[in-house]
Structure formats: C-alpha cells, structure tokens
Amino acid sequence: MTIRENDANTLLRVNQLNVIYENRRGMVHAVKDASFEMGSGRVLCIVGESGSGKSAIALSLLKLIDPPGKITNGQVLLDGEDLLSLSEQQLTRIRGKQMGMIFQNPSRSLNPVIKIGVQCAETIRSHEKLSRVEADERTLDCLREVGFARPQETMNRFPYQLSGGMLQRVMIAMALSLKPRLLIADEPTTALDVTVQAQVMSRLLQLKKRWNTSILLITHDLSIAAQMADEVAVIHAGIIVEHRKTLDLFQDPHHPYTKKLLRNVRGESNKEMTYEWNCCK
Ligand SMILES: Nc1ncnc2c1ncn2[C@@H]1O[C@H](COP(=O)(O)OP(=O)(O)OP(=O)(O)O)[C@@H](O)[C@H]1O
Numbered sequence: 001m002t003i004r005e006n007d008a009n010t011l012l013r014v015n016q017l018n019v020i021y022e023n024r025r026g027m028v029h030a031v032k033d034a035s036f037e038m039g040s041g042r043v044l045c046i047v048g049e050s051g052s053g054k055s056a057i058a059l060s061l062l063k064l065i066d067p068p069g070k071i072t073n074g075q076v077l078l079d080g081e082d083l084l085s086l087s088e089q090q091l092t093r094i095r096g097k098q099m100g101m102i103f104q105n106p107s108r109s110l111n112p113v114i115k116i117g118v119q120c121a122e123t124i125r126s127h128e129k130l131s132r133v134e135a136d137e138r139t140l141d142c143l144r145e146v147g148f149a150r151p152q153e154t155m156n157r158f159p160y161q162l163s164g165g166m167l168q169r170v171m172i173a174m175a176l177s178l179k180p181r182l183l184i185a186d187e188p189t190t191a192l193d194v195t196v197q198a199q200v201m202s203r204l205l206q207l208k209k210r211w212n213t214s215i216l217l218i219t220h221d222l223s224i225a226a227q228m229a230d231e232v233a234v235i236h237a238g239i240i241v242e243h244r245k246t247l248d249l250f251q252d253p254h255h256p257y258t259k260k261l262l263r264n265v266r267g268e269s270n271k272e273m274t275y276e277w278n279c280c281k
Pocket residue numbers: 021022023028029030048049050051052053054055056057067068069220
C-alpha cells in the first residue's frame with residue numbers, strides 16, 4: 001500500500017502516526033496508524049473528504065496539533081531525525097527552515113498592519129544571520145520568483161492591499177525564501193478562484209523543480225491531485241487506505257473508497273483527469 005522509496009532518497013518517513021481529539025462529548029481518532037514516506041523533490045498529495053484527518057496529519061508533521069488534539073503515538077523522521085521527540089526550541093529551528101507550511105487562508109498568517117516586505121525579511125532573519133539589506137534582497141528575489149513583476153512595490157504594500165491570490169503567492173515566497181526541504185501546503189488554493197488556483201499551483205510546481213523542494217499537498221480536490229502529484233495517498237476516517245503513484249491510482253484504483261471518490265468527481269471522468277495529469281507533467 002505504501003510506496004517504498006530508495007532509502008538514500010527518502011526525506012520524510014512517517015511511522016504509525018496516531019492523533020486523537022478528546023473533549024467532553026468523547027474521543028475522535030483523527031489519524032490511525034498512518035505510515036508513509038516521501039522522497040526528495042517529490043509531490044505527495046493527501047486526498048480525502050472533509051474530516052478525514054488530512055489537516056491533522058499536516059499539523060502533526062510540525063508538532064503543531066493543539067489541545068484538545070494529541071499525538072498519541074508515532075514517529076515523524078526528517079532525514080532520520082524524529083521531530084516528535086524534539087523540544088519546542090529545537091522545533092523552531094526546523095519549522096520554516098527545513099519544513100515550510102502554507103495554509104488555506106493566507107490573510108490569517110500575515111499581520112495586517114505590517115508591510116509585506118518587513119514580514120518577509122523578518123521571517124528570513126529569524127532563521128538566518130543576514131543583514132536587513134541582504135534579507136530585503138532575498139525577499140525581492142522570492143517575490144519575483146512567484147510572479148510579482150514589481151516586487152519592490154509589493155514589499156511596500158500592507159496585506160489588506162493585496163488580493164487573495166497575491167497573498168497566497170506572498171506566502172509561497174515567504175515559505176520558499178528559507179529554501180525548505182519540504183513544503184507542506186494545506187488546501188493552499190481552496191479560497192481562490194479557479195484561474196488564480198491554476199496560477200498558484202503551476203508556480204508551486206515551477207519552484208519545486210527549481211529548488212528540488214518536496215511538497216506535501218493536502219487537498220480534497222482530486223483534479224488538483226491529478227495535476228500536481230507524483231504520488232497520492234487516500235485517507236478515509238483517519239486511515240490511509242491507498243498510497244500509489246498518481247497515474248496508477250487514477251487508472252486502476254484498488255481500494256473501494258478510492259473507487260467511490262473517483263466516481264463522485266462531478267463533471268470529470270477519470271480519463272479526463274489522467275489526461276490533465278499527463279499534460280501537466
Ligand atoms: N479542534 C478539534 N476538536 C475536536 N475535534 C477535532 C478538532 N480538529 C479536528 N477534529 C476532528 O478530527 C478529525 C480530523 O479533522 P481534520 O481537520 O484533520 O480533517 P480534514 O480532512 O483536514 O478536514 P477538512 O478538509 O474539512 O479540513 C475530524 O473528525 C474532526 O472533527
């Protein structure tokens with residue numbers, strides 16, 4: 001079920017991860033014994049319906065599960081180092097620098113009253129010993145990389161002055177300014193319209209090729225998985241039921257739940273999605 005990578009190429013290995021949420025009404029087992037691996041420069045999509053445990057996995061990788069959630073078991077090995085056994089201080093070193101994260105709603109991750117340039121440069125300087133000028137130059141480069149034609153102007157804007165698509169590109173620029181080895185993107189385009197969605201996704205793919213960044217993409221949208229992923233892991237009720245190479249999964253789904261998900265995709269046949277995947281690769 002799990003794709004085995006050549007060990008030398010394995011960047012991330014998750015072993016038997018378990019996450020629960022417990023409150024007065026009872027306990028939800030959000031992630032059950034999830035195990036998977038990712039190689040360098042690969043895109044793995046985790047797909048599943050709402051509430052299936054996708055975000056719980058994403059947050060666990062950075063040990064960001066907040067109460068009432070709890071990781072009850074498992075390992076998250078990045079280059080062999082178990083992140084779940086690290087202290088908060090040690091994790092601060094890893095978050096952003098080794099593992100970047102972008103979320104569904106970029107405006108929540110940015111301070112509305114601080115200019116974009118200052119926020120980007122401060123993020124860089126919190127991880128690397130750079131002068132303000134050097135951090136500004138890196139920020140300019142990164143904003144240019146994600147498609148801002150006049151990055152200096154973008155740096156001088158406040159978040160409320162930018163559209164949702166622009167903000168999401170700023171978030172990608174911020175994440176990539178630290179050249180993380182792994183980028184976790186949790187529904188990064190769900191809040192955007194379809195055209196902007198496509199632009200942001202293609203920008204992510206270009207950057208992945210340029211920096212060899214691995215991307216763990218969380219989505220409920222199978223057509224995005226078809227376009228973006230090298231591999232897809234399907235999660236249902238906290239369990240990874242199938243993890244295969246993208247084309248194999250779309251052409252010949254094994255698990256009944258994967259088959260049901262594929263049947264449910266409205267307006268697009270499996271063949272069309274496979275076609276899109278082939279075109280984008
Ligand atoms: N703060 C919380 N308190 C209680 N239960 C929670 C909490 N956060 C998540 N859960 C539960 O954990 C399970 C997994 O949630 P999770 O957010 O990981 O799903 P998801 O697949 O990311 O869903 P969505 O696509 O809607 O974001 C769900 O049953 C959810 O209700």
